[in-house]
Amino acid sequence: MYVAVKGGEAAIANAHRLLVDRRRGDRRVPALTIEQIAGQLALAVDRVMAEGSLYDPELAAMAVRQSRGDLIEAIFLIRAYRTTLPRFAASSPIDTGRMLIERRISATYKDLPGGQLLGPTFDYTHRLIEPDMAEDGFVAEPARRDPGETGPAPRVTDILGDEALIEGDGRDGGGEPADLTRSPLAFPATRDLRLQALARGDEGFLLGLGYSTQRGFGRTHPFVGEIRIGEVEVEVDLPEFGFPVVIGRVRVTECQMVSQFTGSKSEPPQFTRGYGLVFGQMERKAMSMSLVDRALRADEFEEERRAPAQDEEFVLAHCDNVQATGFVEHLKLPHYVDFQAELDLLRTMRAERPTAAPPTEEPAAERDGSQ
Amino acid sequence: MADVSSNPDPAPSAARRRAVSAFAQADAGFLEAAWQSLGEGRTVGALRGPESGLVMVRGRAGGGGAPFNLGEASVTRASVTLDDGAVGHAMVLGRDARRARFAAAFDALWQDETMREAIERDVVANVEAALAEADAERRSETEATKVDFFTMMRGED
Amino acid sequence: MVAANPLDLSRRAVAGGFADPVFDAQAVFSAILGALSRPGTIVDTGARASPPAPLSPAQGAALLALGDADTPVHVGDAGETLEAWLGFQTGARLVGAAEARFAVVPCFDRACLETFPLGTLGYPDRSATLLVEVASFGSGEALRLSGPGISGETTVRISGLGNDFVAARRTNRALFPCGLDLVLTCGTEILGLPRTTIVEEA
Numbered sequence: 225m226y227v228a229v230k231g232g233e234a235a236i237a238n239a240h241r242l243l244v245d246r247r248r249g250d251r252r253v254p255a256l257t258i259e260q261i262a263g264q265l266a267l268a269v270d271r272v273m274a275e276g277s278l279y280d281p282e283l284a285a286m287a288v289r290q291s292r293g294d295l296i297e298a299i300f301l302i303r304a305y306r307t308t309l310p311r312f313a314a315s316s317p318i319d320t321g322r323m324l325i326e327r328r329i330s331a332t333y334k335d336l337p338g339g340q341l342l343g344p345t346f347d348y349t350h351r352l353i354e355p356d357m358a359e360d361g362f363v364a365e366p367a368r369r370d371p372g373e374t375g376p377a378p379r380v381t382d383i384l385g386d387e388a389l390i391e392g393d394g395r396d397g398g399g400e401p402a403d404l405t406r407s408p409l410a411f412p413a414t415r416d417l418r419l420q421a422l423a424r425g426d427e428g429f430l431l432g433l434g435y436s437t438q439r440g441f442g443r444t445h446p447f448v449g450e451i452r453i454g455e456v457e458v459e460v461d462l463p464e465f466g467f468p469v470v471i472g473r474v475r476v477t478e479c480q481m482v483s484q485f486t487g488s489k490s491e492p493p494q495f496t497r498g499y500g501l502v503f504g505q506m507e508r509k510a511m512s513m514s515l516v517d518r519a520l521r522a523d524e525f526e527e528e529r530r531a532p533a534q535d536e537e538f539v540l541a542h543c544d545n546v547q548a549t550g551f552v553e554h555l556k557l558p559h560y561v562d563f564q565a566e567l568d569l570l571r572t573m574r575a576e577r578p579t580a581a582p583p584t585e586e587p588a589a590e591r592d593g594s595q
Numbered sequence: 596m597a598d599v600s601s602n603p604d605p606a607p608s609a610a611r612r613r614a615v616s617a618f619a620q621a622d623a624g625f626l627e628a629a630w631q632s633l634g635e636g637r638t639v640g641a642l643r644g645p646e647s648g649l650v651m652v653r654g655r656a657g658g659g660g661a662p663f664n665l666g667e668a669s670v671t672r673a674s675v676t677l678d679d680g681a682v683g684h685a686m687v688l689g690r691d692a693r694r695a696r697f698a699a700a701f702d703a704l705w706q707d708e709t710m711r712e713a714i715e716r717d718v719v720a721n722v723e724a725a726l727a728e729a730d731a732e733r734r735s736e737t738e739a740t741k742v743d744f745f746t747m748m749r750g751e752d
Numbered sequence: 753m754v755a756a757n758p759l760d761l762s763r764r765a766v767a768g769g770f771a772d773p774v775f776d777a778q779a780v781f782s783a784i785l786g787a788l789s790r791p792g793t794i795v796d797t798g799a800r801a802s803p804p805a806p807l808s809p810a811q812g813a814a815l816l817a818l819g820d821a822d823t824p825v826h827v828g829d830a831g832e833t834l835e836a837w838l839g840f841q842t843g844a845r846l847v848g849a850a851e852a853r854f855a856v857v858p859c860f861d862r863a864c865l866e867t868f869p870l871g872t873l874g875y876p877d878r879s880a881t882l883l884v885e886v887a888s889f890g891s892g893e894a895l896r897l898s899g900p901g902i903s904g905e906t907t908v909r910i911s912g913l914g915n916d917f918v919a920a921r922r923t924n925r926a927l928f929p930c931g932l933d934l935v936l937t938c939g940t941e942i943l944g945l946p947r948t949t950i951v952e953e954a
Binding site: 642643674675680682 | 762763765766773840
Binding site: 273274277278279280282283301306308309311312313314315316317318320321324325326327335339340341342343344366367368369370371379381382391392394395396397401402403404405415416417419420422424458460462464465466467468469470471472473474476478480497499501503 | 611615620647649655659662667669684686687691730734736737
């Protein structure tokens with residue numbers, strides 16, 4: 225049986241026209257500009273870049289505007305856009321140790337070289353809606369202080385690593401890193417593949433998973449070794465030059481999560497680490513990513529894998545919000561034929577049922593679907 | 596080009612690297628204005644582009660370990676040739692075709708040794724100074740948010 | 753090869769590519785698709801590329817059309833001029849035989865089946881496509897071809913294939929669905945012999 229699903233063209237065209245109207249809203253109110261979105265909703269733009277997996281603030285701002293602020297829709301637009309472009313090259317790995325730091329804190333060391341720099345943070349605000357936000361009031365210039373001779377701000381994990389109490393960064397095997405945009409996910413996944421998936425994974429999903437590890441689903445006792453936010457140079461080694469050149473800078477957030485480890489047959493007790501690195505200023509996401517990265521390393525430390533956050537297939541197969549929204553949202557599309565088939569099946573089952581028992585009296589029997 | 600003698604000295608590649616990196620981070624308007632004076636009368640022929648594409652940005656596990664693919668960034672590249680046959684290339688972050696084209700033109704012009712000093716002075720040094728100034732301002736704003744845990748203890752001076 | 757002057761190298765790298773990157777690439781892609789869909793047919797790619805040695809015009813055109821940063825290329829005796837040319841024109845890297853997606857080899861023999869990726873049962877497409885320049889199409893050894901894309905059978909004459917060619921094709925055929933695909937080239941012309949084509953001495 226086939227149900228004709230033609231028609232609807234005019235309805236769809238008018239629905240899209242209505243969408244454009246509603247997106248614009250009251251014409252007496254000035255339209256948002258891309259500069260306004262990129263400048264004043266910068267963290268929304270950062271999320272779209274990170275999870276869209278494409279660093280381009282202007283495009284991300286356009287996507288936020290087009291999607292009426294529905295960030296997953298905006299991420300979808302960015303992902304679709306990136307598939308239309310050729311990839312020219314891969315960059316040299318960025319060096320977060322040479323970051324132009326805009327924020328840098330450590331929960332493990334009070335006095336660390338380079339200091340604790342709070343930067344533009346929501347921490348220590350009172351979370352009270354400010355009446356000023358209702359209007360376009362005066363905004364003071366930021367305070368300035370001469371940093372003097374700026375010494376290096378080493379990564380905290382490098383400081384602790386000197387005492388061999390914390391695991392190192394691991395070795396660079398020299399191979400090409402795995403790329404889930406080129407070959408399908410396969411399990412078991414290597415850490416490079418997991419980090420790529422987590423870096424573009426959904427903030428909310430990873431936040432929930434990270435939270436679950438703190439609540440006992442995956443035993444960890446984490447400390448923020450360091451969070452740093454700022455700009456790093458992107459270098460590309462192009463054949464036309466024969467040497468790496470700087471093509472510009474990107475802002476990233478890095479989180480080093482330090483976690484206690486009691487030791488195993490081969491390893492002495494030490495601190496282990498989870499790593500988070502995300503495009504833009506996205507502290508919550510970078511922290512969540514580092515918690516989940518550490519949880520997913522269970523096998524390396526001979527930890528039993530029992531919690532969802534330790535199950536790499538569960539995490540990697542479900543952390544992508546474009547995939548997730550595609551499969552969940554497709555349920556609203558016409559399923560007339562499937563549903564008709566299910567209806568037919570139900571009617572047949574009902575017809576075959578002895579007439580003695582009216583269905584309303586035995587809902588339990590109906591639910592298990594067998595006679 | 597006047598001088599095509601082979602030059603085995605590795606120094607020019609370090610200098611060119613620095614110059615190309617500066618061109619890539621310059622403002623398109625600035626490059627165009629600088630071209631009006633330095634590249635006056637020269638024809639810039641397109642060899643390739645400007646065209647938009649992607650670069651996969653990589654990070655390292657733990658900050659210093661094995662590389663992984665962090666995500667892509669949009670880039671624009673261009674290759675040009677000047678009427679003397681010199682070839683210049685550029686790749687810049689973002690989608691500014693004008694910046695990529697002038698950056699490539701300056702790379703080509705820089706290879707003319709008679710032009711190099713003027714470009715280093717008027718373009719490369721200028722761009723580097725502008726970047727350094729912006730960075731210093733950002734640093735001083737961040738520095739004002741530094742936590743000084745010892746303020747309470749330090750009454751004596 | 754004498755170490756090239758960097759300036760000459762950069763000029764050579766940017767010359768000899770497609771005049772119209774979009775339409776030339778489409779035309780060559782279409783020619784290769786046609787040749788591989790109808791094995792034994794000689795298809796002219798036209799004079800679209802002037803690649804550095806040792807590539808023939810058709811080999812250069814094929815790499816320009818199909819190569820990019822994600823398709824590592826192996827060329828047996830590649831010099832730095834070819835490396836620079838391929839790098840600028842396509843973004844493809846020169847690699848060892850075991851990593852290659854496309855390879856230019858002087859002849860196809862059983863040794864190729866030991867050195868180039870043959871694909872896996874799960875992903876038979878992860879194999880190399882070899883480009884082999886021959887002395888001429890239309891003269892020389894007669895070969896009978898049959899298999900998908902050929903109505904019944906067809907006979908082609910090709911000179912310069914080497915002694916091991918037919919035996920190597922037989923071994924390749926036995927690896928199906930894995931195996932190597934071949935594009936024979938002669939000047940600007942190409943002839944496709946995908947892994948499915950059965951090649952016998954006529």
